[in-house]
Amino acid sequence: MMNKVWFDSKLVKWNNAKVHIMTHGLHYGTGIFEGLRCYKTKSAKAIFRLDDHLKRFFKSAEALSMRLPYSFGALKKAVITIAKLHKEKNLYIRPLAFYGCGKIGPDPRDAKINVCIFAVPLKHYLAKEAVSVKISPFKRIPYFSYAPGTKICGAYFNAALSSKWAHRKGADEALMLDHKGNIAEGAAENLFFIKNGKIFTPKSTDILNGITRDTLIKVLPDIGFRVIERITKPRELLNADEVFFCGTGVEIHAIGRVENRKTGNGGIGPITQRIKDFYSEITHGEIQKYKKWLTLT
Ligand code: PMP
DSSP, rough: OOOEEEEEEEEGGGGGOOOTTHHHHHHHOOOOOOOOOEEEEESSSSEEHHHHHHHHHHHHHHHHOOSSSSOHHHHHHHHHHHHOOSSSSEEEEEEEEOBOOOOOOOOOOOOOOOEEEEEEEOSSSSOSSSEEEEESSSOOOOGSSSSOOOOOOGGGGGEEEEEEHHHHHHEEEEEEEEESSSSSEEOOEEEEEEETEEEEEOTTSSSOHHHHHHHHHOOOOOOTTTTEOOOOOOHHHHOOOOEEEEETEEEEEEEEETEEETTTSSSHHHHHHHHHHHHHHHTTOOOGGGGGGGEEO
């Protein structure tokens, strides 16, 4: 944890990357963030879908009327610098921008915009091979209450409440419903399920259409699956043959229990395993066709 942090264009020591208590983002959630992964490949460390993550970072900033004081190119360079600084090859990288010291009140007005980028070694986001999930009583913030497709810090209170609730109930992670009561996603993961050899993912106005979800939709035809996006009722998940989470942090992670009921044999199912392996080959630069998604450091 002693690695340096890129903080407003300077490299500062980990322990010196601090903010003031008047930081607007701390009070009102007026920040945005991203999560990327860097993998060890045969040639070098490589960041997966860097441009796509940064595009979403800029989109999130725009949704908060935040004019980032750095260009796309400058932030791209900064992410690469941080990845390079670390000795570990497999990293989780977190760019974060927030309104700094400002006046009391939700409008950030004159607050300065701060940007930082740091990385942590992260092997597994979820610990067990197959996790248990419970449906959260807190519905996912609907699309009409904020800017969908963005990662705004304040909006994650909803995910935090759900995750905390699920943990209290003895589950590993929360599943969230959208405002219509259909399955949306996990607290910070998208969801896929398999029934009779077909692969489905919930379609909803209220989910973050994640980059990993997009990756799977694009690549799974290569191994013989076309992903079907459709509105999903909770009972469909209870009857699925396999269920898994996907996301940058979680990668591909089997769900062995939904609402205390076993999915398949409660472990990782054969199709999920195949997808997990294929995704790993892609992110580690082993599939020529998808090397275009890797930025070598
Ligand atoms: N949904 C939510 C709410 C998330 O926070 C994340 C993590 N960014 C995901 C889905 C997965 O998105 P991605 O694949 O882009 O990491």
